[in-house]
Amino acid sequence: MEPITSSVQSCRPRRVLVSLDTSPASENALAYACKFLLPDMCVRLISVVEDPVVPLPLPERIPRSLRSVRLDLARSARDTLEHAQMVLAAAGHRADTELLQLSKQGGNVVHAIAEAAVSWRADLLIIGAHQYHGFLRWIEGSVAEPLVSNINRPLLIAPESFDATLANGLRRILFAVDGSTEVLPALRVGAAFATSETHSRAIYVIDKASRFDNPLPFALLDRTLMEEGKSAIAMARRVLDDVPGTKTTEIVSATQCGDDIAHMIVREANAWRADLVVMGTHGRRGAARWILGSVARRVARIACTPLLLVNSALR
Template sequence: MNSIGPDDINPALPRRVLIAVDSSKASRNALRYASHLLPHGGEVRLVSVAENPHTLFPSGRHVGHTLDSVREELLKDAAAALEQAQALLASCDVRIETEVVDLSKRGGVVVQALVNAANAWQAELIVVGARHHHGLTRWIEGTVSEALSKLLHCPLLVVPEGYNVENEHLPERILFAVDGSPHAATALRFGVRFAAPDASLRAIYVIDRAVRLSDFVPIDALEDAFFDEGKHALAAAEPVLSHVSIRSSTALVKTRRTSDDVAHTIVREASNCHAQLIVMGTHGRRGISRWLFGSVAGRVAHLTQSPLLLVGTQDA
């Protein structure tokens, strides 16, 4: 893990936040969560994407009028979602802009439209709600999460629909998953900006003991390598966390021998400490397991019921 000192930490919250909006409960939950992260005087851009009806229904000679009606309804729903979102953020001291993206005119897909909007506006953070196995979650699962993080020039905050937004302040319990990579170092530096005063901050490094790896490399040798890397990664993280809060800790944790992996272990640790935010770097390296099983961050996004902040190396 790259060396990060307290002087490298920007204490300010992101001032330009783009929030993806639709009519779902997941979107409203994301708005409620994001409202506690917005700095006074900040800027928020609410973006609602109206999908192209041609991609939702088969085309034919007699469907033109129907598609026009569907398009009008989709645009009306997008505008209504923006109006509701503005009402939810009415008490926040921020400047709000809104945008409806009409894919029937611009073309493309929803995720690309959001990426384009975030990049064009130079957003410092993008927030999305997620319904597991539905809606926005599909944008961040598996290899799609890697493509999205490459396209985005800012971190991505994913708020699950089932997460109970109960506190009206910054997160008081944050879990950082580190793996010794520059991506994790960047994520740590960005993630501590969201910590409430005297927050409980915990950094973990997961030692993968899953027996599936023994087909390639002796498991004991892998454990030793992970142990050494983990000690260095946590040693680099500790001074950053302790600079931000006196309630900080680090830990080496291990997967179970069978029926377990790094992603499940991270989610389990987050549940055990009642984390109000998980922070991870994208494209973190985990050797052979990453080649075989894809992005750890993508799997955590699929599993977690806690908000998840994904940060790439470009997101200083």
Template sequence: MDPAQTQRNARSEVKRILVAVDTSPQSVRAAEYVRRMALPHARIRIVSVAENPRTLLPLGSMADAELQVARDELTRDAENAVARARSIFADAGIDVESEVIQPSRQGGYTANALIDAGAQWKADLLVVGARQHHGMLRWVEGTVSEYVTTEAPCSILVVPAGYEADIGPSPQRILFALDGSAASLSALHFGLRLARPESRLRAIYVVDRAVRLTDFVPIHVLQQAFIEEGHAALAAAASAFAELSNHAETVLVKTEPVNDDVPHTIVRDAERWHADLLVVGTHGRRGVARWLLGSVAARTARLARTPLLLARPT
């Protein structure tokens, strides 16, 4: 099979995209980003959660009549958000359906409602727009994020508020952040399904050189281990890229010796390279030091100003 055909087959596997929207401008940006992705055979389902007023206000602070007024207003907001998102896809030639979800009828929460919607529809990808530290990003950060990223039935694409570039045919420049784990390699293969024939591809592995007070292994020993692991990870990426016709590169990058870390280095590289999609694995840790460094993916999500694909292992 020729490389172009291989790429077309890989991309066609992302067939069901669930786009979660609210009334924020970030939701519009997220919908526009999906609209410009070259996935003509995909099905798009737009959902908005009419939040449960009982989860927004202290229990007992509102009478039943007031709760119903609040519930009606939240429902109208969700309906308007869905209508606005549908209009973005009006001339896209894509199969689009939509739904307003009412978790208040079951006394549920927004994150749980979204997870259930993805599972019931068997989504391949969940897309959200996010304000850093506010709004929908609560689904992918903090204590909620750990639950969502482990329980969500699919990968998550976050289009952050800080992404200010013009949205053209997307993605044109995809950056894959590898950490040597099977999860990050799986994320690379998932991200390649979204690549366009003309997309430029870049895989990086970050060698962590930053000295911390918690380090009890000499830093030069860790660096050498990272370098060896990085070469292996990048070789695997190069092998995957070799099957495609895209322009591709693999690069070993390094943190600064002090006051730096892996997430900041990934975000800097994405911005310097002008990536319009950053791909990380949600369950990966940092190889030989994974129990020291925690979740790189979660911290990258809080920092990134580039659309971020949190890819679940497949």
């Protein structure tokens, strides 16, 4: 078995890709990134210029209008990248930029970002999140969920509602774990951000709602859930014990049977004033295991805290 400490250190991102648009959500994501980027990290900023959609057939004047619109969109994207470069430079970080134009490259925003992450060999992708009617939505409604599902890169989603300007580095990192070893990549990647000033806290949430769709007697199921919680916490301790800073673990139980895991995680993050929540994006659920992909998506929709999602395939 590889040493836990060395595996954590090797998981620290060294190539960070930040996807930006012209929204306040992107500005907030950039401000958040400034808080934890390290001098030895290589940073690239990208912005995707979408191709305007028009009905067919095209009137004679439309092609000229489209060229004008594309030029305006490209100019705005370049301004965004230049501004972001200056923000990072003021924080002591150097970054290069890349403009992705769908009118030339084809495909859609999801493919453009994913291909940019793969071709540049990014270790971490950062995007911002909008908030509408109490629910978080990502930079593009059709972008982040496919990225979460398909990209084999750690993905950090920074919600617009999180005040990144008040953040003081990653002082409080909350790890949400289940009973499977598939959360180990998330533990290792998240723990790699810990410093001597970081408090790393791992929680396992007992899902009382699972009582109602499980054939086991309540008492036996409760014991099963508690045992799995203890196993999950012990695994988290093995990863966190040798990283810097303060480490604590806890088994959390919902106060009501109707509470789901996602809302419990969000409430814990808010009450504890976490700077970052870390979760795996895949897993399986037997009597007690989460469907982490589903839980992670629900957390991303309602969280007010930046969320780091790590694919379980990342080993």
